[in-house]
Amino acid sequence: MxxxxxxxxxxxxxxxxxxxxxxxxxxxxxxxxxxxxxxxxxxxxxxxxxxxxxxxxxxxxxxxxxxxxxxxxxxxxxxxxxxxxxxxxxxxxxxxxxxxxxxxxxxxxxxxxxxxxxxxxxxxxxxxxxxxxxxxxxxxxxxxxxxxxxxxxxxxxxxxxxxxxxxxxxxxxxxxxxxxxxxxxxxxxxxxxxxxxxxxxxxxxxxxxxxxxxxxxxxxxxxAEELKRGLPGGHVRLRFADLTQVSAAAGLFQDATRDDDALTLEVPSDGGVRALRNLLDQLEREGIEVEDLSVHTPDLDDVFFALTGHPTAEKEAVR
CATH class of the missing domain: 3.40.50.300 (P-loop containing nucleotide triphosphate hydrolases)
Structure with missing residues (x-):
């Protein structure tokens, strides 16, 4: 064929x-x-x-x-x-x-x-x-x-x-x-x-x-990735070895959310390669070492709810 x-x-x-x-x-x-x-x-x-x-x-x-x-x-x-x-x-x-x-x-x-x-x-x-x-x-x-x-x-x-x-x-x-x-x-x-x-x-x-x-x-x-990244709420979660490093990083990212007990910082980000590269470059220039890094982006359910007002897709009645 x-x-x-x-x-x-x-x-x-x-x-x-x-x-x-x-x-x-x-x-x-x-x-x-x-x-x-x-x-x-x-x-x-x-x-x-x-x-x-x-x-x-x-x-x-x-x-x-x-x-x-x-x-x-x-x-x-x-x-x-x-x-x-x-x-x-x-x-x-x-x-x-x-x-x-x-x-x-x-x-x-x-x-x-x-x-x-x-x-x-x-x-x-x-x-x-x-x-x-x-x-x-x-x-x-x-x-x-x-x-x-x-x-x-x-x-x-x-x-x-x-x-x-x-x-x-x-x-x-x-x-x-x-x-x-x-x-x-x-x-x-x-x-x-x-x-x-x-x-x-x-x-x-x-x-x-x-x-x-x-x-x-x-x-x-x-x-799927483009749709997810188009929503707010994505962030990069950084974990550090001590509070000194957390505070130093928090000084770089004013809009970040810090958790001193967990030694973490959540930096708003779309999770894209360019954004990650810029974030890590900033940390490296300041000599701040990251123990662990994870990227958190909205899932398709978040996309669906944001676009339609419904929490998930549902069956459509067959006409």
Whole structure:
């Protein structure tokens, strides 16, 4: 299969969607680089699932333009469908069929032919560690196995772009980690992942770039580190051998918070390399030795709360 050239796998400009009087997407602009993981975060009702449904051709936008895998979303909808895979919040597997039968059915729907369909099925069963359970009905599968099978079915068509809508909801920690490794391997093979998730640690762990959606608008875009450093509250914690050193350092940094009992000083900082280098250079010029140093920056939950007024991401009702 021919992959999308390096560049944007998804390009969205001015995307708009309303349901009655309720504006769900209000001029959304997004760009997702090929071969990366892009995470879309937002509180309940922010428009995440609506955006995924539009970009996967399930519903039409009211305005704006988008290209997915190099194809115009409206004018080349069939080409878009042929280049994407979609895994929703709930597994789309058939409980009455075996894992192997689910995959063979999907291969038939993709018109792969009997021999190629069998080959692809065996390959995906092996890739997702489902070979031993291949001939068991899916109703006997664990949650993690069902999600792996669901993703395997998405891959039957060898998609260039995969939309994953909360792929690890309800999974135990071990199954989540397995899914994360699967996502990483897909990206390493050149696949682009467009991810929505209610788990901020998941976005932090996987995403190359993150967009935060609130009330139908993109309120921030960047890497996890960029978003964290954009918030106040970050600091460098310095620990010294004695009070003399603490006092000397406190004289250099007037806005620092000192703790004489712990022999520490907290200096406001974004935690960036340049800021750390400047801080250490100042200490060295004054001959002040630091026993220990640690960097403390806001986490994604802090970012989410600051941008949306909500303490964490929540599930969006599916429209």
């Amino acid at each position: 021919t992959r999308v050239p390096s560049g944007a796998a998804v390009e969205v400009t001015g995307l708009r969607k309303a349901f009655g009087d309720k504006v769900v997407l209000d001029g959304v602009d997004l760009e997702v680089a090929s071969g990366t993981v892009f995470a879309l975060l937002g509180p309940n009702g922010a428009g995440k699932t609506t955006a995924v449904r539009i970009l996967s051709t399930l519903i039409r936008a009211d305005g704006g333009q988008a290209r997915v895998a190099g194809h115009d979303l409206v004018k080349e909808a069939d080409e878009v469908r042929g280049a994407i895979g979609v895994t929703g919040q709930f597994s789309a597997v058939d409980d009455l069929l075996t894992g192997e039968e689910n995959l063979v059915l999907m291969a038939d729907l993709h018109h792969l032919g009997r021999a190629e369909g069998r080959r692809r099925t065996a390959e995906l069963l092996d890739r997702f560690d489902l070979t031993d359970a291949a001939r068991k009905v899916v109703s006997t599968y664990s949650g993690g196995m069902r999600r792996r099978l669901d993703l395997a079915m998405t891959l039957v068509g060898d998609p260039q772009v995969i939309f994953l809508d909360e792929p690890t909801t309800g999974l135990d920690p071990r199954s989540r980690r397995t899914m994360w490794e699967t996502i990483r391997s897909l990206v390493a093979s050149g696949v682009t992942i467009f991810l929505t998730t209610q788990y901020l640690d998941e976005a932090d762990e996987l995403a190359d770039r993150i967009a935060v959606l609130d009330q139908g608008k993109v309120v921030a875009v960047g890497t």
